[in-house]
Amino acid sequence: MAREQNEKIVSLEEFQEKIDRDEKIEPKDSMPEAYRKTLIRQIGQHAHSEVVGMLPEGNWITRAPTLRRKLSLLAKVQDEAGHGLYLYCAAETLGKSRMEMTQELLSGEAKYSSIFNYPTPTWADIGAIGWLVDGAAIMNQIPLCRCSYGPYARAMIRICKEESFHQRQGYEIMLTLARGTKAQKEMAQRALNRWWWPSVMMFGPSDADSPNTENSVKWKIKRYTNDELRQKFVDAIVPQAKKIGLTVPDKDLKWDKKRNNGQGGYAYGEINWDEFWRVVRGDGPMNNERISAKQKAWNEGSWVRAAAHAHALKKQTALHAAE
Amino acid sequence: MASEEKETILWEVFIQPKNGLSHRHCGSIHAPDREMAILSARNVYSRRGEGQSIWVVKSIDIVSSDPDEKEETFSSDDKIYRHPTFYDVPDDVGHM
Numbered sequence: 001m002a003r004e005q006n007e008k009i010v011s012l013e014e015f016q017e018k019i020d021r022d023e024k025i026e027p028k029d030s031m032p033e034a035y036r037k038t039l040i041r042q043i044g045q046h047a048h049s050e051v052v053g054m055l056p057e058g059n060w061i062t063r064a065p066t067l068r069r070k071l072s073l074l075a076k077v078q079d080e081a082g083h084g085l086y087l088y089c090a091a092e093t094l095g096k097s098r099m100e101m102t103q104e105l106l107s108g109e110a111k112y113s114s115i116f117n118y119p120t121p122t123w124a125d126i127g128a129i130g131w132l133v134d135g136a137a138i139m140n141q142i143p144l145c146r147c148s149y150g151p152y153a154r155a156m157i158r159i160c161k162e163e164s165f166h167q168r169q170g171y172e173i174m175l176t177l178a179r180g181t182k183a184q185k186e187m188a189q190r191a192l193n194r195w196w197w198p199s200v201m202m203f204g205p206s207d208a209d210s211p212n213t214e215n216s217v218k219w220k221i222k223r224y225t226n227d228e229l230r231q232k233f234v235d236a237i238v239p240q241a242k243k244i245g246l247t248v249p250d251k252d253l254k255w256d257k258k259r260n261n262g263q264g265g266y267a268y269g270e271i272n273w274d275e276f277w278r279v280v281r282g283d284g285p286m287n288n289e290r291i292s293a294k295q296k297a298w299n300e301g302s303w304v305r306a307a308a309h310a311h312a313l314k315k316q317t318a319l320h321a322a323e
Numbered sequence: 324m325a326s327e328e329k330e331t332i333l334w335e336v337f338i339q340p341k342n343g344l345s346h347r348h349c350g351s352i353h354a355p356d357r358e359m360a361i362l363s364a365r366n367v368y369s370r371r372g373e374g375q376s377i378w379v380v381k382s383i384d385i386v387s388s389d390p391d392e393k394e395e396t397f398s399s400d401d402k403i404y405r406h407p408t409f410y411d412v413p414d415d416v417g418h419m
Binding site for chain 1: 328329330331333349350351352353354355356359366367368370371387390391
Protein backbone atom coordinates (compact mmCIF):
# COMPACT_ATOMS: atom_id res chain seq x y z
CA MET A 1 0.00 0.00 0.00
CA ALA A 2 1.05 3.61 -0.52
CA ARG A 3 3.81 4.79 1.74
CA GLU A 4 3.79 8.52 1.08
CA GLN A 5 1.44 9.21 3.96
CA ASN A 6 3.79 7.45 6.36
CA GLU A 7 6.58 9.85 5.64
CA LYS A 8 5.01 12.57 7.72
CA ILE A 9 7.29 13.19 10.67
CA VAL A 10 5.96 11.86 13.93
CA SER A 11 7.63 12.95 17.12
CA LEU A 12 9.10 10.13 19.18
CA GLU A 13 7.26 11.36 22.27
CA GLU A 14 3.90 11.38 20.52
CA PHE A 15 4.52 7.91 19.17
CA GLN A 16 5.63 6.59 22.56
CA GLU A 17 2.49 8.02 24.18
CA LYS A 18 0.37 6.16 21.66
CA ILE A 19 2.25 2.93 22.40
CA ASP A 20 1.93 3.51 26.14
CA ARG A 21 -1.85 3.87 25.74
CA ASP A 22 -1.72 0.37 24.20
CA GLU A 23 -2.92 1.65 20.86
CA LYS A 24 -1.99 -0.49 17.87
CA ILE A 25 0.00 0.90 14.98
CA GLU A 26 -1.45 0.21 11.52
CA PRO A 27 0.38 0.29 8.16
CA LYS A 28 -0.60 3.79 7.10
CA ASP A 29 -0.04 5.40 10.50
CA SER A 30 2.98 7.59 11.02
CA MET A 31 5.82 5.79 12.75
CA PRO A 32 9.47 6.49 13.50
CA GLU A 33 11.85 5.09 10.90
CA ALA A 34 13.66 3.02 13.54
CA TYR A 35 10.37 1.31 14.51
CA ARG A 36 9.69 0.48 10.88
CA LYS A 37 13.23 -0.84 10.37
CA THR A 38 13.18 -2.96 13.52
CA LEU A 39 9.89 -4.53 12.47
CA ILE A 40 10.98 -5.19 8.89
CA ARG A 41 14.10 -6.93 10.20
CA GLN A 42 12.27 -8.96 12.84
CA ILE A 43 9.26 -9.96 10.71
CA GLY A 44 11.51 -10.72 7.74
CA GLN A 45 13.77 -12.99 9.82
CA HIS A 46 10.70 -14.62 11.30
CA ALA A 47 9.25 -15.28 7.83
CA HIS A 48 12.54 -16.67 6.53
CA SER A 49 12.74 -18.96 9.57
CA GLU A 50 9.33 -20.44 8.81
CA VAL A 51 10.34 -21.05 5.21
CA VAL A 52 13.78 -22.53 5.94
CA GLY A 53 12.19 -24.48 8.80
CA MET A 54 10.41 -26.62 6.22
CA LEU A 55 13.71 -28.13 5.07
CA PRO A 56 14.89 -30.20 8.09
CA GLU A 57 11.42 -31.72 8.45
CA GLY A 58 10.77 -32.09 4.73
CA ASN A 59 13.77 -34.41 4.86
CA TRP A 60 11.57 -37.02 6.62
CA ILE A 61 8.22 -36.75 4.81
CA THR A 62 8.96 -39.66 2.47
CA ARG A 63 10.39 -41.75 5.32
CA ALA A 64 7.82 -41.19 8.07
CA PRO A 65 7.24 -44.54 9.81
CA THR A 66 3.44 -44.68 9.32
CA LEU A 67 0.80 -43.07 7.14
CA ARG A 68 -0.59 -41.25 10.19
CA ARG A 69 2.82 -39.73 10.94
CA LYS A 70 3.30 -38.83 7.30
CA LEU A 71 -0.04 -36.99 7.11
CA SER A 72 0.76 -35.02 10.28
CA LEU A 73 4.21 -34.10 9.06
CA LEU A 74 2.90 -33.01 5.65
CA ALA A 75 0.26 -30.84 7.32
CA LYS A 76 2.86 -29.35 9.67
CA VAL A 77 5.30 -28.50 6.88
CA GLN A 78 2.45 -26.99 4.85
CA ASP A 79 1.56 -24.87 7.89
CA GLU A 80 5.14 -23.57 8.06
CA ALA A 81 4.84 -22.47 4.43
CA GLY A 82 1.58 -20.70 5.25
CA HIS A 83 3.14 -19.05 8.31
CA GLY A 84 6.01 -17.77 6.20
CA LEU A 85 3.48 -16.23 3.81
CA TYR A 86 1.41 -14.57 6.58
CA LEU A 87 4.61 -13.00 7.86
CA TYR A 88 5.94 -11.88 4.48
CA CYS A 89 2.60 -10.18 3.92
CA ALA A 90 2.88 -8.41 7.31
CA ALA A 91 6.40 -7.20 6.39
CA GLU A 92 5.14 -5.99 3.02
CA THR A 93 2.72 -3.61 4.73
CA LEU A 94 5.84 -1.76 5.95
CA GLY A 95 6.99 -1.05 2.42
CA LYS A 96 9.43 -3.90 1.78
CA SER A 97 8.71 -5.90 -1.36
CA ARG A 98 8.39 -9.67 -1.46
CA MET A 99 11.03 -9.85 -4.19
CA GLU A 100 13.53 -7.94 -2.04
CA MET A 101 12.96 -10.30 0.86
CA THR A 102 13.25 -13.36 -1.37
CA GLN A 103 16.50 -12.01 -2.80
CA GLU A 104 17.95 -11.40 0.64
CA LEU A 105 17.16 -14.95 1.69
CA LEU A 106 18.63 -16.47 -1.48
CA SER A 107 21.81 -14.40 -1.33
CA GLY A 108 22.41 -15.41 2.27
CA GLU A 109 22.23 -11.79 3.36
CA ALA A 110 19.09 -12.27 5.47
CA LYS A 111 19.21 -14.07 8.78
CA TYR A 112 16.86 -16.82 9.89
CA SER A 113 16.73 -18.82 13.09
CA SER A 114 20.00 -20.72 13.55
CA ILE A 115 18.13 -23.74 14.83
CA PHE A 116 17.41 -24.79 11.25
CA ASN A 117 21.10 -25.10 10.52
CA TYR A 118 21.22 -28.38 12.44
CA PRO A 119 20.68 -31.73 10.71
CA THR A 120 17.87 -34.28 11.23
CA PRO A 121 19.64 -37.66 11.00
CA THR A 122 16.88 -39.80 12.60
CA TRP A 123 13.09 -39.93 12.86
CA ALA A 124 13.43 -38.96 16.53
CA ASP A 125 14.84 -35.60 15.42
CA ILE A 126 11.41 -34.86 13.95
CA GLY A 127 9.90 -35.55 17.36
CA ALA A 128 12.50 -33.37 19.08
CA ILE A 129 11.91 -30.51 16.64
CA GLY A 130 8.16 -30.50 17.18
CA TRP A 131 8.47 -30.76 20.95
CA LEU A 132 11.44 -28.44 21.57
CA VAL A 133 11.80 -26.15 18.57
CA ASP A 134 8.08 -25.54 18.10
CA GLY A 135 7.78 -25.39 21.88
CA ALA A 136 10.37 -22.60 22.00
CA ALA A 137 8.77 -20.88 19.01
CA ILE A 138 5.37 -20.87 20.75
CA MET A 139 6.95 -19.35 23.90
CA ASN A 140 8.32 -16.60 21.71
CA GLN A 141 5.20 -16.13 19.64
CA ILE A 142 2.43 -15.99 22.22
CA PRO A 143 3.56 -12.58 23.55
CA LEU A 144 3.92 -11.40 19.94
CA CYS A 145 0.14 -11.75 19.55
CA ARG A 146 0.01 -8.53 21.62
CA CYS A 147 2.71 -6.78 19.61
CA SER A 148 2.06 -3.09 18.95
CA TYR A 149 2.13 -3.49 15.16
CA GLY A 150 -1.35 -4.60 14.06
CA PRO A 151 -0.55 -6.76 10.99
CA TYR A 152 2.24 -8.62 12.86
CA ALA A 153 0.01 -9.24 15.88
CA ARG A 154 -2.82 -10.52 13.66
CA ALA A 155 -0.47 -12.87 11.79
CA MET A 156 0.84 -14.18 15.11
CA ILE A 157 -2.65 -14.90 16.44
CA ARG A 158 -3.34 -17.03 13.39
CA ILE A 159 0.05 -18.75 13.65
CA CYS A 160 -0.26 -19.55 17.37
CA LYS A 161 -3.70 -21.05 16.83
CA GLU A 162 -2.33 -23.38 14.18
CA GLU A 163 0.98 -24.14 15.85
CA SER A 164 -0.32 -25.80 19.00
CA PHE A 165 -0.75 -29.06 17.08
CA HIS A 166 2.91 -28.97 16.05
CA GLN A 167 4.28 -29.31 19.54
CA ARG A 168 1.80 -32.01 20.47
CA GLN A 169 2.67 -34.08 17.40
CA GLY A 170 6.38 -33.80 18.27
CA TYR A 171 5.89 -34.79 21.89
CA GLU A 172 3.72 -37.71 20.83
CA ILE A 173 6.52 -38.99 18.58
CA MET A 174 9.02 -38.74 21.48
CA LEU A 175 6.59 -40.40 23.88
CA THR A 176 6.00 -43.29 21.49
CA LEU A 177 9.73 -43.83 20.98
CA ALA A 178 10.44 -43.50 24.71
CA ARG A 179 7.91 -46.26 25.42
CA GLY A 180 9.24 -48.44 22.61
CA THR A 181 12.22 -50.80 22.44
CA LYS A 182 15.52 -49.99 24.10
CA ALA A 183 16.95 -48.89 20.76
CA GLN A 184 13.97 -46.58 20.14
CA LYS A 185 14.29 -45.00 23.55
CA GLU A 186 17.99 -44.43 22.96
CA MET A 187 17.21 -42.82 19.63
CA ALA A 188 14.80 -40.43 21.38
CA GLN A 189 17.38 -39.61 24.05
CA ARG A 190 20.08 -38.92 21.47
CA ALA A 191 17.74 -36.58 19.58
CA LEU A 192 16.97 -34.74 22.83
CA ASN A 193 20.72 -34.47 23.45
CA ARG A 194 21.24 -32.97 20.00
CA TRP A 195 18.38 -30.47 20.13
CA TRP A 196 18.36 -29.33 23.76
CA TRP A 197 21.10 -26.69 23.69
CA PRO A 198 20.30 -25.32 20.24
CA SER A 199 16.67 -24.94 21.42
CA VAL A 200 17.74 -23.12 24.59
CA MET A 201 19.81 -20.81 22.37
CA MET A 202 16.79 -20.07 20.15
CA PHE A 203 15.77 -17.24 22.45
CA GLY A 204 18.85 -15.33 21.39
CA PRO A 205 21.72 -13.77 23.32
CA SER A 206 21.53 -13.05 27.02
CA ASP A 207 19.76 -9.81 27.90
CA ALA A 208 23.11 -8.18 28.69
CA ASP A 209 24.29 -8.85 25.11
CA SER A 210 21.04 -8.12 23.30
CA PRO A 211 21.26 -4.57 21.95
CA ASN A 212 17.85 -4.62 20.24
CA THR A 213 15.85 -5.66 23.28
CA GLU A 214 15.54 -2.29 25.00
CA ASN A 215 13.83 -0.44 22.15
CA SER A 216 11.74 -3.47 21.24
CA VAL A 217 10.36 -3.71 24.76
CA LYS A 218 9.78 0.04 24.95
CA TRP A 219 7.83 -0.06 21.67
CA LYS A 220 5.94 -3.18 22.74
CA ILE A 221 7.23 -5.22 19.86
CA LYS A 222 8.65 -7.60 22.44
CA ARG A 223 6.86 -8.12 25.73
CA TYR A 224 9.50 -10.27 27.46
CA THR A 225 13.28 -10.34 27.28
CA ASN A 226 15.24 -13.27 25.83
CA ASP A 227 16.26 -14.57 29.27
CA GLU A 228 12.70 -14.38 30.64
CA LEU A 229 11.40 -16.46 27.75
CA ARG A 230 14.30 -18.91 28.03
CA GLN A 231 13.46 -19.48 31.70
CA LYS A 232 9.80 -20.14 30.86
CA PHE A 233 10.90 -22.66 28.24
CA VAL A 234 13.24 -24.59 30.55
CA ASP A 235 10.61 -24.65 33.30
CA ALA A 236 8.01 -26.03 30.89
CA ILE A 237 10.16 -28.66 29.18
CA VAL A 238 12.02 -30.25 32.12
CA PRO A 239 8.91 -31.88 33.66
CA GLN A 240 7.73 -32.99 30.20
CA ALA A 241 11.04 -34.81 29.67
CA LYS A 242 10.78 -36.46 33.09
CA LYS A 243 7.26 -37.59 32.31
CA ILE A 244 8.46 -39.69 29.38
CA GLY A 245 11.62 -40.88 31.10
CA LEU A 246 14.13 -38.85 29.09
CA THR A 247 16.99 -36.87 30.60
CA VAL A 248 17.70 -33.24 29.77
CA PRO A 249 21.43 -33.18 28.93
CA ASP A 250 22.51 -30.55 31.47
CA LYS A 251 24.34 -31.68 34.60
CA ASP A 252 23.88 -28.27 36.21
CA LEU A 253 20.11 -28.38 35.94
CA LYS A 254 18.51 -28.06 39.37
CA TRP A 255 15.49 -26.54 41.08
CA ASP A 256 16.21 -23.06 42.35
CA LYS A 257 13.53 -21.61 44.58
CA LYS A 258 14.86 -18.07 44.09
CA ARG A 259 14.09 -18.04 40.36
CA ASN A 260 10.99 -16.37 38.91
CA ASN A 261 10.82 -13.82 41.73
CA GLY A 262 10.86 -16.46 44.43
CA GLN A 263 8.26 -18.72 42.82
CA GLY A 264 10.97 -21.17 41.85
CA GLY A 265 12.34 -22.33 38.54
CA TYR A 266 15.13 -24.40 37.06
CA ALA A 267 18.70 -23.17 37.15
CA TYR A 268 20.50 -24.33 34.02
CA GLY A 269 24.12 -24.66 32.93
CA GLU A 270 26.30 -22.30 30.95
CA ILE A 271 25.23 -21.78 27.34
CA ASN A 272 27.94 -22.19 24.72
CA TRP A 273 27.68 -18.74 23.13
CA ASP A 274 30.69 -19.38 20.93
CA GLU A 275 28.71 -22.07 19.17
CA PHE A 276 25.68 -19.79 18.95
CA TRP A 277 27.63 -16.98 17.25
CA ARG A 278 29.50 -19.43 15.04
CA VAL A 279 26.20 -20.78 13.64
CA VAL A 280 24.70 -17.29 13.36
CA ARG A 281 27.73 -16.21 11.34
CA GLY A 282 27.10 -19.04 8.89
CA ASP A 283 29.39 -21.76 10.15
CA GLY A 284 26.79 -24.25 11.40
CA PRO A 285 26.50 -27.83 10.21
CA MET A 286 23.83 -27.11 7.58
CA ASN A 287 24.02 -23.37 6.68
CA ASN A 288 25.27 -23.96 3.14
CA GLU A 289 22.89 -26.83 2.45
CA ARG A 290 19.87 -24.79 3.53
CA ILE A 291 20.65 -21.82 1.29
CA SER A 292 21.60 -24.10 -1.62
CA ALA A 293 18.27 -25.93 -1.27
CA LYS A 294 16.38 -22.62 -1.37
CA GLN A 295 18.36 -21.44 -4.41
CA LYS A 296 17.74 -24.71 -6.20
CA ALA A 297 14.00 -24.55 -5.51
CA TRP A 298 13.85 -20.94 -6.67
CA ASN A 299 15.77 -21.62 -9.87
CA GLU A 300 13.86 -24.76 -10.71
CA GLY A 301 10.57 -22.96 -10.09
CA SER A 302 11.46 -20.17 -12.46
CA TRP A 303 9.62 -21.68 -15.46
CA VAL A 304 6.49 -22.11 -13.33
CA ARG A 305 6.45 -18.43 -12.42
CA ALA A 306 7.13 -17.46 -16.04
CA ALA A 307 4.31 -19.73 -17.25
CA ALA A 308 1.89 -18.29 -14.69
CA HIS A 309 2.66 -14.77 -15.86
CA ALA A 310 2.34 -15.76 -19.53
CA HIS A 311 -1.00 -17.47 -18.82
CA ALA A 312 -2.30 -14.41 -16.97
CA LEU A 313 -1.23 -12.14 -19.82
CA LYS A 314 -2.80 -14.38 -22.47
CA LYS A 315 -6.11 -14.46 -20.65
CA GLN A 316 -6.09 -10.72 -20.10
CA THR A 317 -5.44 -10.14 -23.82
CA ALA A 318 -8.27 -12.51 -24.76
CA LEU A 319 -10.57 -10.65 -22.36
CA HIS A 320 -9.74 -7.29 -23.95
CA ALA A 321 -10.25 -8.72 -27.44
CA ALA A 322 -13.71 -9.97 -26.42
CA GLU A 323 -14.70 -6.51 -25.16
CA MET B 324 17.90 -14.91 -11.53
CA ALA B 325 15.16 -13.23 -9.55
CA SER B 326 16.20 -9.68 -10.32
CA GLU B 327 14.91 -10.13 -13.87
CA GLU B 328 11.59 -11.38 -12.62
CA LYS B 329 8.52 -9.23 -12.25
CA GLU B 330 6.83 -8.66 -8.91
CA THR B 331 3.51 -10.48 -8.99
CA ILE B 332 0.31 -8.61 -8.24
CA LEU B 333 -0.55 -8.21 -4.54
CA TRP B 334 -4.13 -9.10 -3.59
CA GLU B 335 -5.99 -8.50 -0.32
CA VAL B 336 -7.89 -11.55 0.88
CA PHE B 337 -11.31 -11.55 2.58
CA ILE B 338 -12.88 -14.68 4.00
CA GLN B 339 -16.49 -15.34 4.96
CA PRO B 340 -16.58 -18.02 7.68
CA LYS B 341 -20.25 -18.90 7.07
CA ASN B 342 -23.50 -17.50 5.71
CA GLY B 343 -24.84 -14.75 7.89
CA LEU B 344 -21.40 -13.30 8.62
CA SER B 345 -19.57 -10.74 6.52
CA HIS B 346 -16.35 -11.32 4.61
CA ARG B 347 -13.43 -10.29 6.77
CA HIS B 348 -9.94 -9.17 5.80
CA CYS B 349 -7.36 -11.80 6.71
CA GLY B 350 -4.17 -10.93 4.84
CA SER B 351 -2.72 -10.70 1.37
CA ILE B 352 -1.36 -12.96 -1.34
CA HIS B 353 0.79 -12.70 -4.46
CA ALA B 354 -0.61 -14.10 -7.71
CA PRO B 355 -0.43 -13.20 -11.40
CA ASP B 356 -4.20 -13.29 -11.97
CA ARG B 357 -7.49 -13.54 -10.11
CA GLU B 358 -8.03 -17.29 -10.53
CA MET B 359 -4.60 -18.04 -9.12
CA ALA B 360 -5.19 -15.46 -6.39
CA ILE B 361 -8.35 -17.30 -5.27
CA LEU B 362 -6.54 -20.64 -5.37
CA SER B 363 -3.56 -19.40 -3.36
CA ALA B 364 -5.81 -17.59 -0.91
CA ARG B 365 -7.67 -20.84 -0.33
CA ASN B 366 -4.41 -22.73 0.30
CA VAL B 367 -2.86 -20.11 2.54
CA TYR B 368 -5.84 -18.80 4.53
CA SER B 369 -8.25 -21.70 4.75
CA ARG B 370 -6.48 -24.93 5.63
CA ARG B 371 -8.82 -25.74 8.51
CA GLY B 372 -12.25 -24.91 7.16
CA GLU B 373 -12.00 -21.23 8.13
CA GLY B 374 -14.20 -20.16 5.28
CA GLN B 375 -16.79 -21.00 2.67
CA SER B 376 -16.32 -17.97 0.45
CA ILE B 377 -13.28 -15.91 -0.52
CA TRP B 378 -12.97 -12.46 -2.04
CA VAL B 379 -9.71 -11.16 -3.46
CA VAL B 380 -9.15 -7.59 -4.57
CA LYS B 381 -6.02 -5.98 -5.96
CA SER B 382 -4.32 -4.09 -3.13
CA ILE B 383 -3.73 -1.05 -5.36
CA ASP B 384 -7.48 -0.77 -5.98
CA ILE B 385 -8.23 -0.11 -2.32
CA VAL B 386 -8.87 3.54 -1.62
CA SER B 387 -8.25 4.52 1.94
CA SER B 388 -8.89 7.55 4.14
CA ASP B 389 -5.93 9.55 5.40
CA PRO B 390 -4.75 8.19 8.77
CA ASP B 391 -3.46 11.66 9.69
CA GLU B 392 -6.97 13.06 9.40
CA LYS B 393 -8.63 10.65 11.80
CA GLU B 394 -9.71 13.47 14.12
CA GLU B 395 -11.39 15.57 11.43
CA THR B 396 -12.87 12.60 9.61
CA PHE B 397 -14.21 10.51 12.44
CA SER B 398 -14.64 12.59 15.59
CA SER B 399 -18.23 12.75 16.83
CA ASP B 400 -17.61 13.87 20.40
CA ASP B 401 -19.75 16.96 19.69
CA LYS B 402 -22.74 14.88 18.60
CA ILE B 403 -23.67 13.11 21.79
CA TYR B 404 -27.36 13.58 20.91
CA ARG B 405 -26.87 10.69 18.49
CA HIS B 406 -26.64 8.27 21.40
CA PRO B 407 -29.65 6.94 23.40
CA THR B 408 -28.13 7.94 26.77
CA PHE B 409 -28.49 11.63 25.80
CA TYR B 410 -32.24 11.46 26.39
CA ASP B 411 -33.88 11.55 29.83
CA VAL B 412 -36.77 9.14 30.24
CA PRO B 413 -38.38 8.32 33.64
CA ASP B 414 -37.08 5.07 35.16
CA ASP B 415 -40.57 3.62 35.57
CA VAL B 416 -41.10 3.67 31.80
CA GLY B 417 -39.00 0.53 31.78
CA HIS B 418 -36.74 -0.62 29.01
CA MET B 419 -36.75 1.60 25.96
